[in-house]
Amino acid sequence: MKTENRPVPLPNGGPPGAPQQGRARQASRDLDGKLLLPSGAVSFSWHHAGPNGQTVKARRQPVPVNDSGEVTHVEWECPECPDSGQWFSAKSKIERPLCGICGVRLHKTSDRRISIPWGRLYRDHTGSVNSAAATSLVGMAGVAADVADLSLAGEVAQFAAIPAIVAGSWWMTRAWLRRQAETDEELTRDTIARRARGAGYLAAAAGLWIELTDVIGFADHAAVALTALFGLGVVGSRPYRRWLADRRAQALRPPVPLDDEDDLYDDTPQPSEEDLLREYVLARWEKVSAKGRVLHGTSLENIQASVGGWSAIIVAHDDSDLDPEKFDMPEPVRKIARAYSVGTSMVSIIADPLDANRAMILVQRTSPLSTGSRWNGDGIDLTTGTAETMTLEDGNRGRHPFWRPGWGALMELIAGCTGSGKSEYVNLLLALERKSGRVVSWVGDPQMGQSLGDVRDGVDWFAPTNEEILVMLRTAVTVMLARNLLITRMRVTETRPDGTVVQRRVKYVEVSPDFPLLSITIDEAHLPMNDPDVGKEIVKLLALLAKSGRKANVKVRLLVQSPLLSELKDSVLRAQLASGVVTVFRTADRLTGPAAWPGGKMPGDPSALPAEWEDGTTAAGVGYNSATARMRMRSDYAGDLWDVMTRGDTVSLETAVLGAAGPLYADRWKRLEAFDNMDPAEILGAGIPSNLLDSAPGDTTPPAGGREAVLRFFADRWLDGDRDPVQFGDLAAAVRSVIKTRACTNAVNKLAGEQILDTDGRGGYWLTESGAEQIGVLDEVMA
Template identity: 30%
Template structure:
């Protein structure tokens, strides 16, 4: 017989989105389908991070979470109807939906009931449960004093003698031991920690220890109660006993409280999915002791309050390779680098002036000043970079690689390396013209070695660089290079002529470039870069003529390819002729600073916001480097073009520089620039007769007048004569001077004759006029011979010095006086 199946009428929201549980018409449920992700959530999972306390919590079912694994505002709306289940009994209907508080109501399709949100938990109950969880273990210790006071009160009411109460404490302790041991053993067996009847083992010993502690507590509590019962709290004896008992109780429960506090601290931390950590996290490595020392030392000594860089910390620690030189025969300390950041982002400018910063860092990490490098990030001044290298790679001396170090296409040469291995680039010219140099440093710091390297580089420039060098020390530091450069001036007079020739060449180039409408000079073989190197410039730049020419060359020479390179030990204005203009023009190019000996030299060399102090550089390398105890010559700091706030070291050209000048067959390898025909015509005898003048000067020797400025050496030589230095009353009777013969007498008479002819009507003559008169007379005389003749004439009273370089001829035009002076001389 056919049967009719009655299907329920469509209920409200029957066409809504699919439910999580689909009931059949007979009340049975199908297998739950995967929970779909509700609108507004990122995914469904059975755990989430509570945003109130950042703790990880698990749920018995999947809940909607956002991208940060935090619960969304969705609530689990469920059907309130109870339904029958197979085998008897009832359960709540499994129809539910995740909805936001503002979503429209949804009805159960099986019962037609509206889905309701979960009941709000009892806030008071939740607070009590949380309080018990957090402080329940701590409160357990209050049971002992509470039991003692309660026992004492009950004994007083029951009129129990204190002695009986004390005796009762012994069986109470035994009973406590038995009950505690039994309870803990049962619990351990139920948790499968020990087997039933087990008598040995670590866990059994632990149970016995806990039972013993409980028995002792019960015995002490009984004795406490007996002592309280035997005394009156209103008397001093009762107060002392009560206070002693409270102190004993507090001392005993202190370890318990500490453990409870530790458990609360760990309970407050965010919970971690340990399963996921085990599956995805790499194995935990032991902490790096070098990193730990670096970070903690910085925090305690540098970044702490009152430290040289307070409010900072180290991040991004990274170990650097050690120096391989002598690795098998010495102990190598680790090198490392790290990033320095402010704890409050953007609160510190890392390039502010901190003159003692590097020294404090070096002291904190027990290394030398040269082993520490600190610089601000050029793109973010709120961060800095720190390198600490006790095994300093700069201690390894590296030889100059030769012509491969030159990059003439970009007008630069590699002259060394920084402590991080990057190249130090020296700029010959830029897009706007020549780049001037100011090189400073104390004796033995490596200035001359660097200049020798630069001269070798320019001598192999393929005709693009031409060198003129002025050195009042005769070029002793440059060896054979002084013969290879185009012009070498060994004294002030020749340096003056060299600068004058450079000045004439500058104006000639200006005219040529202007006539051809060339705005920017570029080096060519016909117009190479002219580099004028002035060593020990402080010894001759005080001459007004030289000072004027240097000022013009540093100011206007750049645009036409004339480069000035001034070298001095102290780059202060008073060592540059008192001209701040010269110093400013030179620092606009590049400044190379070696070790300084005084604060004046250091402050004059570096900029105000520079973290480098050249006076702090050590003379020798530290004991942990590959060159312990050896000189640090070549250690330098560069500012300006290609400059950085860290130290570097120049390469070494070697003791014998001739290997760079000739090849294996003895043929010259030099390709310097050439002083062109037009330049030679403009210069005339200044450049054309330079070599002949050098030969004559070398043969004639140095003039006494050039030993000290202003001819002071001649005055001292005059004062050194016995007749001048001895007091008048002690002088012996003056004897007639022995007759002079030979060239000495001739020179004296020639000089005196020239002085008489050149003197004006007042009988006065300058030294320059005297020299000009000697030239007109056709007399070629060495400077030393002429100066000796002047000294003798003044000793004989035939000439009298009015002031430096200014003489008077007594009785000019009086033959009798002349004859008398000549007779006295004979």
């Protein structure tokens, strides 16, 4: 697929430092300075297609090209901001864009001139240059003496002056250092004597070198001699300078204790583990928070050790270029993982629900989710209606709510692809319901309960077919209405402030043995809801129970692979379920999670959750739960449930509603026994039920509907932050493996008519904000 990224309009001018409008450009290099391939390009190449069809070779670096060999992007950089390289479209009409950080005009990387850093070279080799210069000066003095051609008396006087020069150098050096010692305590008597002797030695060597130059006669070849002396000074000074550096390093090195007893008297304060951790974390955070980096303008607070790593609070300041809503986007997570040398799965960023400028970060080499936990056998806390069912990423335990005291039943939606762990989690929830003694559990499974195991025999009603599920839901609605009538007839005695005793009506009855919670669980719910014969009525009954069952202590729990409308069929039903408790395990695509999550903004991408860990063990049960902190969790492993599901009495409906439930409820086990005794050939009839094929194990392909395929395409682009129009030809090519071009045309026209998509009239289409809100991805990426 070839997608054209149109450049965002930039301001034509403005004062320096004025920020540019539009979304951020693509960085051209990573933290190590390596070129990053921009979106729209297929590779880097040293050769590209020129304007007249000829092949052109790049001058300084390879350039990004498309399938046709044409240059797609040009790298620009800011002369003021370090590491500020950005990709701009090669088709952009802007002559010189502005830097989004300091407002300075950018220039192309290819126009940058190569300059020699003379100043830095001199600073790095100051010692060698000074040694060579001193040697050359001595040689120049010798050449001058040779040129002077003094008489014998002059030569003798010149030679006799050497001792005086040596003595003068020694005396003057000692006198100058003694004066400096008045303010410098490091200049001891031994140090002054040693340096004075060194000055005398150098003076003697210089004098003898001058005389040797005069005797040999270097005047005839002065240029050659001085050049040779310069090189000799560089090479000859290296052993001396190395020895001098070793002496200085040894003087600065702390003394080594003579024995272990000396350590007892070392009162030097040692940094604590907390201080060392803080120093390590902050030093590496500078790599991602420096100016021009993805997390520029952020800092860390409350750094502390966590399970398997460390945790902190990210704070975005006013000068941050990062939208706080993008803390947990792939790019920041990738940069943080590189800075701390960990995998991206080991980095978790959890946004603060009360402050958009703060987020919690967890970096863990060993996650508490990697091993998981077994259910400890504890049941539901009857005072709160919750139970411990999971381990959170920070090592704390998470609780799953079944009902809310004083409020009623909580609806539930559990989503996840095959093998993600949702069936095992449901087994745990059903075991908790049975053990509580307060819950009547009804279960419908069109796959005939194979994944439930012993749980099937421990529930009050099990429906193995779509037809039996319909009967069960009809009975549930009847029970709900009967409870509503009974509640309206109830009275409670109350004494008013004036002492009058009155009988007041009741609005809600708490969950108790006399008024248990009726929990209806439908596994693979999309199968009965899409049944051609009974599906429509099943959807209506589920929507009615989800909307009106709360006050009658009736809850609905649906298990689906994808909570999109193509499977749930009813927006009211999906909204009611999402307002309760949502659990999302690993999904097959990025759209499933936001469509199910309350508000659309998930703590992370469920399609990126691992199927297994690095050591090959399964990661089933890893997901997100809306009733806990905004971080990953792993559900407990239920284990062997035989004792829980077979011992003790199964909670059934209260006596007051048995008449309303009628014979359909009374004969439920007879029908199940008859079903179990039927010949498989009689159950299957002419062949395999077609709806079972839709959820074959391992099948994670999206629905073949044109509308669904187009929405998934635009949802993925929206989640990636790409809002540019897409030409219909590119769209049709992208979804061609799923739907035909005609189906794509019909879907686009209908979506445009519903204002989910918009068009420029020239074949370009894009997802509108209202459309993003309808499919549940509006808050996933902020503009």
